Amino acid sequence: MLTKITFFERFEQDILSGAKTITLRDEAESHVFAGQILPVSTFEADRWFCDIKVIEVVPVLFSALTEQHAAQENMTLPELRRVIHEIYPGLEQLFQIRFCVVNTRAHPVD
Numbered sequence: 001m002l003t004k005i006t007f008f009e010r011f012e013q014d015i016l017s018g019a020k021t022i023t024l025r026d027e028a029e030s031h032v033f034a035g036q037i038l039p040v041s042t043f044e045a046d047r048w049f050c051d052i053k054v055i056e057v058v059p060v061l062f063s064a065l066t067e068q069h070a071a072q073e074n075m076t077l078p079e080l081r082r083v084i085h086e087i088y089p090g091l092e093q094l095f096q097i098r099f100c101v102v103n104t105r106a107h108p109v110d
C-alpha cells in the first residue's frame with residue numbers, strides 16, 4: 001500500500017490551488033483507497049507541501065483519456081498525453097487517483 005506520494009515541483013501550485021484534482025499513475029502507485037490521507041512531497045527534493053485525501057481510484061486506459069481528464073489535470077488533452085507518455089512511455093493501463101487537498105504548510109502569522 002502506498003503511504004506517501006510525490007509530484008513533480010511543476011505541479012505544486014496547481015495542486016495547492018485546486019486546479020489539479022487527479023493524478024494518473026501506473027499500477028505500482030495505484031494501491032491507495034478512498035478516504036486515505038497521503039502526505040505529498042516533491043519528487044525532486046522530497047519536500048512535503050501538503051496532505052491529500054483520496055476520493056476514488058479508477059482504472060483508465062491511456063488511449064481512453066478525455067478532455068475531462070485533461071481539465072482535471074489543468075492541461076489540454078494533447079499536453080496531458082505528452083506528459084503521461086514522457087513519465088510512463090508506452091504504458092496503456094493507468095489509474096486515476098482523484099483527490100482533494102486537506103492540509104497545507106502553515107502560513108506564518110505576522
Ligand SMILES: CC(=O)Nc1cc[nH]c(=O)n1
Nearest residue numbers: 006007008023024043087
Ligand atoms: C513524480 C511523479 O511521478 N509524478 C506524477 C506522475 C503522474 N502524474 C502526476 O501528476 N505526477
